[in-house]
Amino acid sequence: MSRSSRPVNEQLAREFGLNAEEYARVLAIMGRTPSLTELGIFSVMWSEHCSYKSSRVWLKELPTKADWVVHGPGENAGVVDIGDGLTAIFKMESHNHPSFIEPYQGAATGVGGILRDVFTMGARPIANLNALRFGRPENPRTKRVVDGVVRGIGGYGNCVGVPTVGGEVNFHAAYDGNPLVNAMTVGIAQKDRIFLSAAAGIGNPVVYVGSKTGRDGIHGATMASAEFDANSEEKRPTVQVGDPFTEKLLIEACLELMGTDAIVAIQDMGAAGLTSSAVEMAGKGNVGIELDLDAVPQRETGMTAYEMMLSESQERMLIVLRPGAEDLARAIFDKWDLDFAVIGHITDTGRIVIRHRGALEADIPLQPLSDEAPLYRRPIRWPVPPGALDHEAIQSPMPVQRALLQLMASPDLCSRAWIWNQYDAVVGGQTVKRPGAADAAIVKIEGSTRALALTTDCTPRYCQADPKMGGCQAVAEAWRNITATGARPLAITDNMNFGNPEKPEIMGQFAAAIQGMAAACNALDFPVVSGNVSLYNETEGRGILPTPAIGGLGVIEDARLARGIAIAPHLDLVLIGETAGWLGQSLWLREIAGREDGAPPPVNLVAERRNGDFVRHQIAAGGVHACHDVSDGGLLVAIAEMALAGDTGCALEEPPDGITPAGFWFGEDQSRYVIAAHDASGLLAEARRAGVPARLLGRTGGNELTCPGGVSLSLGELREAHERFFASWMG
Amino acid sequence: MSLRAGIVIFPGTNRERDMAIALTRASGGQAPAMIWHKDATLPPLDLVVLPGGFSHGDYLRCGAMAAQSPVMRAVRDFAAAGGYVLGVCNGFQILTEAGLLPGALLRNAGLRFLAQDHHLRVGRTDTVFTGNYTEGQVIRVVLAHGDGNYVADEQTLDRLEGDGLVAFRYCDADGAIGAETNPNGSARGIAGIYSADRRILGLMPHPEDYVDPLMGGEDGAPMFQGLVEALAA
Numbered sequence: 001m002s003r004s005s006r007p008v009n010e011q012l013a014r015e016f017g018l019n020a021e022e023y024a025r026v027l028a029i030m031g032r033t034p035s036l037t038e039l040g041i042f043s044v045m046w047s048e049h050c051s052y053k054s055s056r057v058w059l060k061e062l063p064t065k066a067d068w069v070v071h072g073p074g075e076n077a078g079v080v081d082i083g084d085g086l087t088a089i090f091k092m093e094s095h096n097h098p099s100f101i102e103p104y105q106g107a108a109t110g111v112g113g114i115l116r117d118v119f120t121m122g123a124r125p126i127a128n129l130n131a132l133r134f135g136r137p138e139n140p141r142t143k144r145v146v147d148g149v150v151r152g153i154g155g156y157g158n159c160v161g162v163p164t165v166g167g168e169v170n171f172h173a174a175y176d177g178n179p180l181v182n183a184m185t186v187g188i189a190q191k192d193r194i195f196l197s198a199a200a201g202i203g204n205p206v207v208y209v210g211s212k213t214g215r216d217g218i219h220g221a222t223m224a225s226a227e228f229d230a231n232s233e234e235k236r237p238t239v240q241v242g243d244p245f246t247e248k249l250l251i252e253a254c255l256e257l258m259g260t261d262a263i264v265a266i267q268d269m270g271a272a273g274l275t276s277s278a279v280e281m282a283g284k285g286n287v288g289i290e291l292d293l294d295a296v297p298q299r300e301t302g303m304t305a306y307e308m309m310l311s312e313s314q315e316r317m318l319i320v321l322r323p324g325a326e327d328l329a330r331a332i333f334d335k336w337d338l339d340f341a342v343i344g345h346i347t348d349t350g351r352i353v354i355r356h357r358g359a360l361e362a363d364i365p366l367q368p369l370s371d372e373a374p375l376y377r378r379p380i381r382w383p384v385p386p387g388a389l390d391h392e393a394i395q396s397p398m399p400v401q402r403a404l405l406q407l408m409a410s411p412d413l414c415s416r417a418w419i420w421n422q423y424d425a426v427v428g429g430q431t432v433k434r435p436g437a438a439d440a441a442i443v444k445i446e447g448s449t450r451a452l453a454l455t456t457d458c459t460p461r462y463c464q465a466d467p468k469m470g471g472c473q474a475v476a477e478a479w480r481n482i483t484a485t486g487a488r489p490l491a492i493t494d495n496m497n498f499g500n501p502e503k504p505e506i507m508g509q510f511a512a513a514i515q516g517m518a519a520a521c522n523a524l525d526f527p528v529v530s531g532n533v534s535l536y537n538e539t540e541g542r543g544i545l546p547t548p549a550i551g552g553l554g555v556i557e558d559a560r561l562a563r564g565i566a567i568a569p570h571l572d573l574v575l576i577g578e579t580a581g582w583l584g585q586s587l588w589l590r591e592i593a594g595r596e597d598g599a600p601p602p603v604n605l606v607a608e609r610r611n612g613d614f615v616r617h618q619i620a621a622g623g624v625h626a627c628h629d630v631s632d633g634g635l636l637v638a639i640a641e642m643a644l645a646g647d648t649g650c651a652l653e654e655p656p657d658g659i660t661p662a663g664f665w666f667g668e669d670q671s672r673y674v675i676a677a678h679d680a681s682g683l684l685a686e687a688r689r690a691g692v693p694a695r696l697l698g699r700t701g702g703n704e705l706t707c708p709g710g711v712s713l714s715l716g717e718l719r720e721a722h723e724r725f726f727a728s729w730m731g
Numbered sequence: 732m733s734l735r736a737g738i739v740i741f742p743g744t745n746r747e748r749d750m751a752i753a754l755t756r757a758s759g760g761q762a763p764a765m766i767w768h769k770d771a772t773l774p775p776l777d778l779v780v781l782p783g784g785f786s787h788g789d790y791l792r793c794g795a796m797a798a799q800s801p802v803m804r805a806v807r808d809f810a811a812a813g814g815y816v817l818g819v820c821n822g823f824q825i826l827t828e829a830g831l832l833p834g835a836l837l838r839n840a841g842l843r844f845l846a847q848d849h850h851l852r853v854g855r856t857d858t859v860f861t862g863n864y865t866e867g868q869v870i871r872v873v874l875a876h877g878d879g880n881y882v883a884d885e886q887t888l889d890r891l892e893g894d895g896l897v898a899f900r901y902c903d904a905d906g907a908i909g910a911e912t913n914p915n916g917s918a919r920g921i922a923g924i925y926s927a928d929r930r931i932l933g934l935m936p937h938p939e940d941y942v943d944p945l946m947g948g949e950d951g952a953p954m955f956q957g958l959v960e961a962l963a964a
Contacts, residue, residue: 426846426873
């Protein structure tokens with residue numbers, strides 16, 4: 001049945017995701033019953049996905065400014081100055097709900113959407129990253145989701161020719177019915193050639209370019225703002241289909257047009273498609289916009305105004321041109337075989353007016369549409385973090401060597417090569433450090449000595465136990481991973497993945513995580529410049545682990561100085577940072593002792609900054625061969641990863657007195673790094689002078705990891721354990 | 732010495748920048764010409780390169796649409812007149828679809844996209860492409876393809892081997908060739924082949940991505956240096 005035959009009333013509004021109070025507000029703004037198209041526009045613009053109605057009051061607490069921030073949140077992506085007259089433009093965005101319903105297309109269109117957010121600002125995309133969370137491997141559904149998501153990310157990124165250089169993957173039962181697919185794109189633009197979305201110039205032509213509009217993805221933003229139930233698969237028609245080939249043409253055509261002076265404003269048609277791009281562009285410019293939908297390139301016949309305004313067909317952009325630039329612009333899009341159509345113009349009415357087949361389909365004042373959008377300060381139940389475990393009292397069920405093998409083979413710590421080997425990480429010819437080679441990916445800027453350091457980070461089990469400390473740790477770890485390469489951390493993008501915000505405990509997780517993140521951002525001069533919020537990540541009423549995924553960006557002036565994690569023979573291994581033996585919420589506790597409890601390791605932001613600044617200084621001074629932060633799995637896992645990466649063994653010293661072997665080797669105390677240095681004594685002396693805790697760990701060489709007590713593991717045995725999981729699981 | 736190289740851009744080509752970097756680096760700063768797929772004629776060139784990517788999205792058989800481009804008539808004429816042509820990855824696929832090289836490239840035997848380092852054993856070295864390698868040399872290159880499984884009928888394979896037209900084979904780090912060193916199921920481990928006159932080379936791996944040690948390797952550099960030395964006027 002066609003929806004156009006339905007009367008518009010509160011019942012229909014509810015089906016569109018608006019509650020009674022919100023619908024009453026629509027009636028007040030319009031002064032009449034809205035048309036179906038108008039109701040559709042209100043419902044998507046006021047959806048959680050587009051309006052951030054539950055999260056906005058909290059997002060304001062995040063620091064967003066620094067001397068190097070050119071554009072913070074509010075534009076399509078964040079922009080930071082990286083020197084040499086260049087900027088890095090980046091953002092991370094979720095495609096969780098579509099990826100559960102249709103993993104391949106959900107993940108692929110997630111990559112496509114975030115690419116458009118970046119190149120719409122004038123940047124050539126130079127790197128993609130991702131942050132993925134899947135259910136338990138034992139869950140029969142997980143394998144299909146992992147396979148589809150990985151194929152989808154690769155299928156899109158490989159084809160558009162943007163290297164996928166980094167990411168992270170976790171498995172946990174809490175994601176069984178609700179995987180997370182967060183995609184990040186980083187681009188480079190000249191500082192004086194950045195394009196924004198605010199429309200201007202009364203009478204200026206509004207141009208549609210890219211793919212034709214079909215019925216795919218109608219009401220996708222509304223879907224992304226609701227919980228799942230057993231019938232979620234019925235939502236498959238709302239998942240969009242990606243076309244990376246058209247995206248590649250669109251990137252090249254838009255960048256070519258951006259080399260001229262034809263563009264006044266430009267924005268991609270992302271969630272809520274033509275509606276959100278037209279409303280946001282006109283709204284930001286304080287102008288009006290009038291569109292004639294008969295001119296919209298259409299893939300299907302008989303589409304209604306409602307369908308065209310709500311379609312989320314992919315690979316489309318909306319552009320306001322300088323008057324008279326139509327022919328120049330059309331020639332470029334013709335060259336790239338892309339649709340180009342003038343579909344409207346900018347007005348001085350402050351209204352969005354939609355016409356179709358001679359009829360007026362919508363006429364909405366823009367200011368109330370955005371200013372009177374719902375804003376909720378939802379009830380909060382603040383989380384009560386568990387107390388710290390008595391770490392001394394935790395019994396170790398197995399010797400250190402066996403525990404190491406078991407940890408290295410566990411799904412959360414094992415080699416991700418099966419995934420990376422499906423992503424083209426080097427196309428573009430600028431990838432200095434690929435996945436697994438360093439704590440952050442290093443991508444050089446073509447024609448410059450500079451490189452970007454890029455990472456994605458979050459430890460959801462910490463966030464579940466203590467959302468505030470977990471939020472703080474996620475930011476600190478991103479900062480640490482960039483620091484470990486020698487790069488200077490500049491800014492982050494955040495992707496806040498949480499459950500149903502109407503539940504006070506979920507809102508409490510969200511607010512506490514923001515507070516922890518804000519503390520770390522402030523202490524580390526690491527502001528948030530873009531982000532995305534994904535709520536209602538629940539299936540059958542069960543929420544995910546709170547997952548504030550952080551995408552971090554740093555810069556290093558000379559790409560040749562960037563350090564990886566691979567060790568070589570004849571080096572000293574030195575531990576930087578304090579080790580107390582913190583086992584609460586550690587992977588050792590979960591995988592070896594079978595417990596998920598206690599408080600997560602605290603982050604001391606003063607020590608974090610001090611230790612990190614020390615490490616970065618040492619790398620710049622040239623004495624560091626390799627550097628790796630200590631994170632999931634603790635110290636011995638970090639050392640084992642360095643040994644495998646460098647195909648070089650090492651002999652380790654006895655742990656200090658007053659700490660259990662499990663606590664020393666597998667504790668997840670924060671703010672720590674392992675450095676492989678040519679001269680430990682000099683490094684230790686420098687650390688003493690700087691007031692940074694440091695300790696000699698051992699010496700590299702051979703092809704065994706020799707643990708104290710004389711027991712050795714061959715690198716072959718370690719590698720076999722590390723690579724076993726994906727090979728045997730996925731085949 | 733300057734090499735007049737031209738890189739053909741098809742819609743969906745995405746490794747033209749990598750190729751341009753490699754050629755520019757080898758020829759002392761001389762940038763190659765970029766040639767549009769709708770061009771029916773070529774400027775005066777010493778070398779035409781068909782780079783990697785997903786021409787026309789690979790939505791039909793890989794390279795099938797690109798092989799019908801106006802520029803490919805000009806490339807055929809160029810080759811017929813004795814011009815040198817290099818096709819890498821999607822470029823190799825286009826050369827087979829255009830009939831300039833025998834055989835075809837099917838979906839990888841493992842049915843997954845392969846993006847990893849792999850070793851190749853160099854065949855003969857009396858060509859403009861391999862003059863700076865030694866015969867039997869093992870080089871490390873980048874693979875990035877979903878459809879690199881080389882097939883041809885037995886007669887053609889026998890002829891390629893008999894006439895010394897197998898340019899590169901997949902091998903392990905020690906140069907050993909066998910089923911376990913074959914990443915994509917290619918017949919007889921073939922990674923690249925020459926035309927009968929050895930003026931056209933098609934190969935699946937990407938030598939252009941390993942011309943700078945900073946990017947992880949430079950085993951591809953001798954190919955581009957060799958081309959400059961052999962062809963530059």
